[in-house]
Amino acid sequence: MGFDAETLARHGLTADEYARIVQLIGREPNLTELGLFSVMWSEHCSYKSSRVHLRTLPTTGARVVQGPGENAGAVDIGDGLAAVFKIESHNHPSFIEPYQGAATGVGGIIRDIFTMGARPIALLDSLRFGSLEDARTRRIVHGVVSGIGGYGNSIGIPTVGGEVMFDEAYASNPLVNVFCLGIARHDEIVKGQASGVGNPVYYVGAKTGRDGIHGATMASAEFDETSMEKRPAVQVGDPFMEKLLLEACLEVMATDACVGVQDMGAAGLTCATSETGSRGGVGIEIDVANVPQRETGMTPYEIMLSESQERMLLIVKQGREAEVERIFEKWDLHAVRIGEVTSDGLLRVKDHGAVVAEVPNRALTDEGPVYRRPFARPASLDETQTLPAEAAQPVARPHDALLRLLGAPTVASKRWIFQQYDYTVRTNTVAPAGASAAAVRVKDTPRALLMSVDGNGRFCQLDPRQGAKLAVAESARNVACAGGLPIGATNCLNFGNPERPEIMWQFAEAVAGIGEACRALDAPITGGNVSLYNETDGRAILPTPVIGVVGVIEDAANIVMRAFPGAGLDIVMFGESFAELGGSEYLKTLHGLIRGLPPALDLGRERALQRLLVDLASRRLIRSAQDCAEGGLAVALAECCCEANGLGADISVASVAPVAGVDRLAATLFGESASRVLVSVAPDRTAAVLDAARAAGVPAARIGRTGGRAIRLSVDGEVVIDLAVSEAEARWSASLANWLDGRAA
Amino acid sequence: MKFAVVVFPGSNGDHDAYYAPTHVLGEQAEFIWHKETSLKGADVVLLPGGFSHGDYLRTGAIARFSPIMPAVKAFADAGGPVLGICNGFQILLECGLLPGAMLRNRDVKFHCEFVGVRVDRTDTPFTAAAREGQVLRLPIAHGEGNYYAPPDVLDELERNGRVVFRYANAAGETTDQANPNGSLHNIAGICSAGRNVVGMMPHPERACELAVGSADGLVVLQSVVQALAKRGALHASA
Numbered sequence: 001m002g003f004d005a006e007t008l009a010r011h012g013l014t015a016d017e018y019a020r021i022v023q024l025i026g027r028e029p030n031l032t033e034l035g036l037f038s039v040m041w042s043e044h045c046s047y048k049s050s051r052v053h054l055r056t057l058p059t060t061g062a063r064v065v066q067g068p069g070e071n072a073g074a075v076d077i078g079d080g081l082a083a084v085f086k087i088e089s090h091n092h093p094s095f096i097e098p099y100q101g102a103a104t105g106v107g108g109i110i111r112d113i114f115t116m117g118a119r120p121i122a123l124l125d126s127l128r129f130g131s132l133e134d135a136r137t138r139r140i141v142h143g144v145v146s147g148i149g150g151y152g153n154s155i156g157i158p159t160v161g162g163e164v165m166f167d168e169a170y171a172s173n174p175l176v177n178v179f180c181l182g183i184a185r186h187d188e189i190v191k192g193q194a195s196g197v198g199n200p201v202y203y204v205g206a207k208t209g210r211d212g213i214h215g216a217t218m219a220s221a222e223f224d225e226t227s228m229e230k231r232p233a234v235q236v237g238d239p240f241m242e243k244l245l246l247e248a249c250l251e252v253m254a255t256d257a258c259v260g261v262q263d264m265g266a267a268g269l270t271c272a273t274s275e276t277g278s279r280g281g282v283g284i285e286i287d288v289a290n291v292p293q294r295e296t297g298m299t300p301y302e303i304m305l306s307e308s309q310e311r312m313l314l315i316v317k318q319g320r321e322a323e324v325e326r327i328f329e330k331w332d333l334h335a336v337r338i339g340e341v342t343s344d345g346l347l348r349v350k351d352h353g354a355v356v357a358e359v360p361n362r363a364l365t366d367e368g369p370v371y372r373r374p375f376a377r378p379a380s381l382d383e384t385q386t387l388p389a390e391a392a393q394p395v396a397r398p399h400d401a402l403l404r405l406l407g408a409p410t411v412a413s414k415r416w417i418f419q420q421y422d423y424t425v426r427t428n429t430v431a432p433a434g435a436s437a438a439a440v441r442v443k444d445t446p447r448a449l450l451m452s453v454d455g456n457g458r459f460c461q462l463d464p465r466q467g468a469k470l471a472v473a474e475s476a477r478n479v480a481c482a483g484g485l486p487i488g489a490t491n492c493l494n495f496g497n498p499e500r501p502e503i504m505w506q507f508a509e510a511v512a513g514i515g516e517a518c519r520a521l522d523a524p525i526t527g528g529n530v531s532l533y534n535e536t537d538g539r540a541i542l543p544t545p546v547i548g549v550v551g552v553i554e555d556a557a558n559i560v561m562r563a564f565p566g567a568g569l570d571i572v573m574f575g576e577s578f579a580e581l582g583g584s585e586y587l588k589t590l591h592g593l594i595r596g597l598p599p600a601l602d603l604g605r606e607r608a609l610q611r612l613l614v615d616l617a618s619r620r621l622i623r624s625a626q627d628c629a630e631g632g633l634a635v636a637l638a639e640c641c642c643e644a645n646g647l648g649a650d651i652s653v654a655s656v657a658p659v660a661g662v663d664r665l666a667a668t669l670f671g672e673s674a675s676r677v678l679v680s681v682a683p684d685r686t687a688a689v690l691d692a693a694r695a696a697g698v699p700a701a702r703i704g705r706t707g708g709r710a711i712r713l714s715v716d717g718e719v720v721i722d723l724a725v726s727e728a729e730a731r732w733s734a735s736l737a738n739w740l741d742g743r744a745a
Numbered sequence: 746m747k748f749a750v751v752v753f754p755g756s757n758g759d760h761d762a763y764y765a766p767t768h769v770l771g772e773q774a775e776f777i778w779h780k781e782t783s784l785k786g787a788d789v790v791l792l793p794g795g796f797s798h799g800d801y802l803r804t805g806a807i808a809r810f811s812p813i814m815p816a817v818k819a820f821a822d823a824g825g826p827v828l829g830i831c832n833g834f835q836i837l838l839e840c841g842l843l844p845g846a847m848l849r850n851r852d853v854k855f856h857c858e859f860v861g862v863r864v865d866r867t868d869t870p871f872t873a874a875a876r877e878g879q880v881l882r883l884p885i886a887h888g889e890g891n892y893y894a895p896p897d898v899l900d901e902l903e904r905n906g907r908v909v910f911r912y913a914n915a916a917g918e919t920t921d922q923a924n925p926n927g928s929l930h931n932i933a934g935i936c937s938a939g940r941n942v943v944g945m946m947p948h949p950e951r952a953c954e955l956a957v958g959s960a961d962g963l964v965v966l967q968s969v970v971q972a973l974a975k976r977g978a979l980h981a982s983a
Contacts, residue, residue: 149855153886154796156757240755240799330778332754422857422886424951424958425794427761432958441956443764556956741852 002028011038017369024363032301032349032357039214039267039305040274040364043532049371049498050530053511061524063487069279071112071192071262073526074184075488077552079445082189084118085181087126087453087492087548089531093234094176098143102176103151103237104309109180110157111263114246115312117190117253118182121426122440123152125162125178126453126492126546130171132409132739137166140174141740147237148178149420154239155246159421160429161438163453166409167588169461172536177492177529179453179548183442190253192262194276194284194315197343199259201273201286204328204335205245205311209294211235212268212307222497222535241310248331249312255327257320264311270304270364272313273339274347277361284361285348286339300349300356315341373498375505385462387661390591391581395666398634398713398720401590403731405631405670406638408589412735413642434561434643436481436627437549441556448556450484452476452549456630457542458583459598464506466598467583468513468545470674473606474629475549476521480610481625481677483560483617484551489518491528491547496540498532506543507532514545520603521610523549542594553617560617562626563643567707569623570686571651574609575676576699577633579659579667585630586670601674605698609675612696621685621692628676634669634721636678638711642729651704652714668715680706746970748774749787751817751833753808758794758830758950765950766791766966779811789826789870789969790817792833794886794948804847804889805835814840826870826969827942831887834934834944843935843944844902845894851927855888859958860925862933862947863913866906869936870972871943871965880917881961883947885925890946892928892935902935910934910945 008018011034021029021037029037043049059067065082066074072086090105106123113120125148130137152159157180194201212235252258260280262272269291277284288303298306314335316324321337328335342348347364349357360367395401405411415433423432428440430448437450454475460467476486491514496503518525534541553559564571581587582596616622628636633653641649655664656671681689686702693700711728713721748766752759759776766772777784779797784790798807808814821827821842829837837843850856862883864875875881894902902908910933914923919931926946934945949962 146855153855153857153888154755154757154800156795238799240796240801243755243757243796330780419858420855422855424857424884424886424948425757425761427764427951427953427957429958430956443768 003034012042013038017041020369024367025359030357032304033359035301035305036270036357036359036364039270041368045267045271046368047530048369049373049532050507051370052372053508056511057515057525058519059524059526061522064524064526065186066189066526068527071115073488073490074189075526075550077442077449078447080185081442082184082186083181083449083550084113084116084184085179085490085550086112086527087177087179087490087546088529089492089494090176090178091173091494091531091534094144095172095174097234098140099147100234100236102144102147104235105176105178106148106151107237107239107242107309108265109178110155110242111265113180113182114249115192115261115263116184117188118184119250120157120180120182121428122181122438122451123157123159123178124438124451124453125159126455127162127164128170128175128457128544129166131166131168134171137171138740144174144176145417145420151237151239153422155243156425158423158425158429160423160440161451164414164417165457167457167542169542173534173541175494175544177546181449181451181550190261192276192279193260194280194282194341195259196317197282197341199318199341200316200321200337201284201339201341202314202316202324202335203291203311203338204314204333206238206241206308207292207294208303208306209308210298210302210306213302213305222533235307235309237309244331244333245310245312248328248333251327252324255323257324258314258316260315262313264313266307268305268307274361274364276313276315277347278365283342283344283346283348284339285342287350287353289352290336290338292336300351304349373504374501375508376501377505378502384595385597387582387596388593390593391587391596392661392663394663398665398669399723401670402634402638402721402723405585405589405635406728406732407735408585409735409739410585411631411635413733414736415733416736416740430556430559431561435559436478436562436625437484439482439559446555448553448559450479450482450551450553452478453546454478455544455546457544458588458594460510460543460545461594462583462596463598464509464543465513466601468510469517469601470598471545471547472514472517472521473601473674475547476523476610477627479549479551480613481560481627483553483558483614485614486521486523486549486551486610488526489523489547489549491525491545493530494534494541494544494546495532496535503540510543510545517603521607558617558620560622560625562640563624564640564647564649564680564706565623567647569680569706570683570702571649571704571706572679572681572686572689572700573676573703574679574693574698574700576673577656577668577671577676578673579656579662579664580671580673581662581667584670584672586666599672599674606675608696609677609698612693612698613677616689616692621689622679622681624680626678628678629672632670632672634713637713638728640678641711641725642732646709646725647706648708648710648725649704649706650708650712653703655716665715665720746772746973747787748772748789748791749777749784750774750791750793751777751779751813753779753797753811755797755799756793756795761950762791762793762830765953769953769963770966770970772970777813779813782812782816784816784820788973790820792829792836794831794833797832797836805832805839808836809840818842821942824939824941828871829944830948830950831946834946837942837944842942843937844898845892847889848891848893849889850891856925857884857886858925859884860947861913861915861923863911863917863919865911866909869909869940869943870969872909872968873972874968875964878917880913880915882959883949883952883962885947887946890926890928892932894929899929905938907936908932909936909943
């Protein structure tokens with residue numbers, strides 16, 4: 001073997017993988033070539049552990065314009081337009097350097113979208129942090145939130161939504177998943193594909209430095225106490241450079257002068273050249289001496305592996321070079337010719353004319369190892385899936401329990417966060433933060449797009465398949481509550497070390513659950529990202545598949561808000577409540593426990609509910625809609641009031657059917673049964689709404705009315721909660737600021 | 746009527762400043778790249794929001810050296826209406842068309858929210874169609890909107906009625922609670938001595954349709970359209 005075990009280990013390659021490299025290229029690789037394989041065969045770039053499972057996901061559908069495999073997926077939204085979107089993680093860098101880690105996560109996903117020729121118009125974030133009682137977590141939250149804002153606000157793409165959950169399991173491994181959506185005409189979509197032998201290969205954007213070398217490899221390993229030494233592998237973002245690149249690239253792509261575009265993200269120049277080459281079935285030859293460099297003395301190895309931010313690769317049509325160069329010059333960017341497309345299928349890297357690496361593109365991108373890693377259900381699940389005695393404890397004071405839940409960081413208002421994001425730029429944001437899903441209108445059409453990201457690590461910890469199904473259902477339900485028909489989805493799969501069978505089991509189960517739910521709800525997965533090795537010191541995060549769902553509403557004026565809009569409206573509940581407390585926010589907040597089984601889910605019923613919501617919105621029959629999620633019915637009701645300027649509500653429900661070991665009152669108020677939505681309806685429309693529900697096969701009942709200044713909730717005819725909205729609102733809205741601005745005790 | 750929307754590298758409110766006058770008001774507009782030297786016969790100049798030149802050095806500090814700026818100054822000196830919004834306001838401060846400076850928001854956080862903005866003066870081309878004391882609901886989106894000027898400058902601004910907009914609650918009271926960023930005297934916008942150059946931190950161009958949360962900003966653009974129409978009518982009759 002040409003390299004010792006230590007060198008291979010440093011490159012994250014096993015002896016078997018090395019043998020495969022030798023076999024593929026028919027000789028021993030040199031160090032530069034070893035570096036190319038190291039990053040391209042890393043988990044992050046090659047999906048070697050996840051690929052066999054991801055293949056089972058539904059990726060096609062009538063509206064799918066672009067499925068997985070490109071820089072982003074795309075779905076048809078009418079009028080010849082496509083929504084181009086994807087979600088991606090930047091977890092590891094955000095722990096090491098929260099501001100830059102999060103900022104470059106935003107920058108990376110934005111590049112994926114405009115690389116496709118789409119104008120990015122919306123960002124959402126799904127975040128997971130440890131407990132806010134931990135000072136380090138509070139610092140990470142500050143850093144991540146200001147990093148997301150610092151990049152997104154500057155570049156002028158509104159951050160219009162997202163979700164955040166807090167749990168100790170994320171203390172040393174926060175999750176930063178960023179979703180971006182753009183709009184393009186179908187015929188303007190550009191692929192990351194090289195073609196046309198002799199076509200020049202251009203490099204444009206920031207200069208290449210030594211930052212981020214082996215970032216992809218870092219993202220494919222667990223963390224330990226030495227992780228902070230990896231700080232140099234975190235890149236520094238420059239939103240100004242990216243803004244120039246965004247505008248210049250869109251201007252260039254509008255000319256049809258380039259045949260393919262690819263951003264340099266993970267694995268930098270190596271990934272951009274080999275992927276465009278292999279997708280197009282061609283070779284790429286570049287000379288690294290032509291690559292603009294920020295530092296002196298960089299080796300070809302370093303240049304090829306650098307993950308410096310804000311760089312793009314373009315394959316330009318021969319004869320159109322001057323036109324392209326002129327546009328970049330207008331934006332004070334230098335487009336540099338670094339090589340050309342060849343016919344031999346090889347990635348040939350030269351340094352001042354001398355060949356320093358020469359390997360088949362496909363060997364890097366398509367012929368890497370694929371693992372069917374062993375998986376096994378964790379033995380400990382038998383115990384954790386059993387409900388604890390606490391679930392049977394009677395709720396002594398429901399009023400206090402509700403207040404505690406409203407103040408729990410996972411439930412509390414996220415205003416402290418979203419107020420730091422520009423959500424108004426581009427003037428598309430409809431009802432900022434007012435609907436269950438984020439809404440942006442599509443200018444020059446009557447339509448709007450609705451977007452939601454969701455995931456529940458607790459449910460997935462207890463049953464990954466069920467938890468993943470619930471995540472798809474909830475994300476799609478959020479879109480449907482606002483009146484949008486779900487048409488496509490993207491996933492970000494955050495898990496621990498796949499080399500451990502119980503983690504691989506979680507992963508396999510979750511992917512199966514996502515597939516089942518996406519099929520049932522007609523939301524094909526058009527792309528996404530897998531983030532493994534989310535572990536520090538051998539302790540994994542909660543398995544956290546995050547699902548982004550995109551929906552469309554034909555008339556933006558029909559978007560349904562979350563809050564009760566006025567007094568005297570009937571409150572109707574869709575769906576049924578069961579004695580389900582497993583994995584609930586109630587057990588977590590009041591008893592510190594993640595135990596039991598997640599709620600049941602009937603996908604047929606969920607689908608019927610979502611279609612009903614879309615139908616009612618289009619007929620303007622409902623005035624508001626809010627799904628029951630963390631904290632159950634009581635929290636959902638309180639949230640509808642907290643956002644309604646002190647307007648109260650009075651509802652009355654029956655207890656859930658009894659189940660041994662579960663307190664009926666707690667489950668009725670705070671249980672998290674799936675497929676439930678609270679809507680408000682003008683009284684003269686209630687009969688029509690109930691009829692429509694009956695026809696759709698959705699259980700529905702009028703349970704109360706809006707009005708007054710209190711949240712009143714009766715169970716079996718007895719008032720169990722009577723809380724001034726002002727008191728609930730104070731607790732709900734101040735919680736995050738109290739924790740994060742240091743006013744907490 | 747033609748609006749010039751000056752585009753600096755890093756401008757990100759340029760599309761919004763173009764969309765509102767054209768799509769909502771039906772007027773004409775043209776993007777003017779900062780390397781150009783002529784405003785191409787525009788009747789109104791808008792300096793949009795964003796982070797021109799990456800906000801490097803200071804917000805708006807480098808944009809003042811752009812090749813288009815002499816034309817903007819000449820246009821302003823000749824009495825032409827110029828509106829700087831957010832980063833555009835910061836540029837007007839840096840190039841000396843308006844006095845004062847911007848500090849970081851007092852809580853050192855970026856703020857995006859809809860706030861109350863009271864119209865204090867209706868004798869500028871951008872407020873002529875508004876009612877004095879009218880409270881507009883407009884979005885802000887900035888990290889450095891904390892207006893500062895030395896006491897003598899502040900006195901001069903107040904004495905001469907050059908404070909055009911102030912942060913206020915719904916009742917029109919300029920309370921500290923209604924002040925999102927710590928600006929002195931709750932200042933949200935000011936005008937030049939000649940009253941034709943106005944700078945404001947809130948975004949009227951982002952609040953021109955109810956669909957996006959508020960149409961209160963429309964009055965700012967309608968004002969300038971009416972003011973110029975009136976001026977045109979005067980010229981025609983003279």
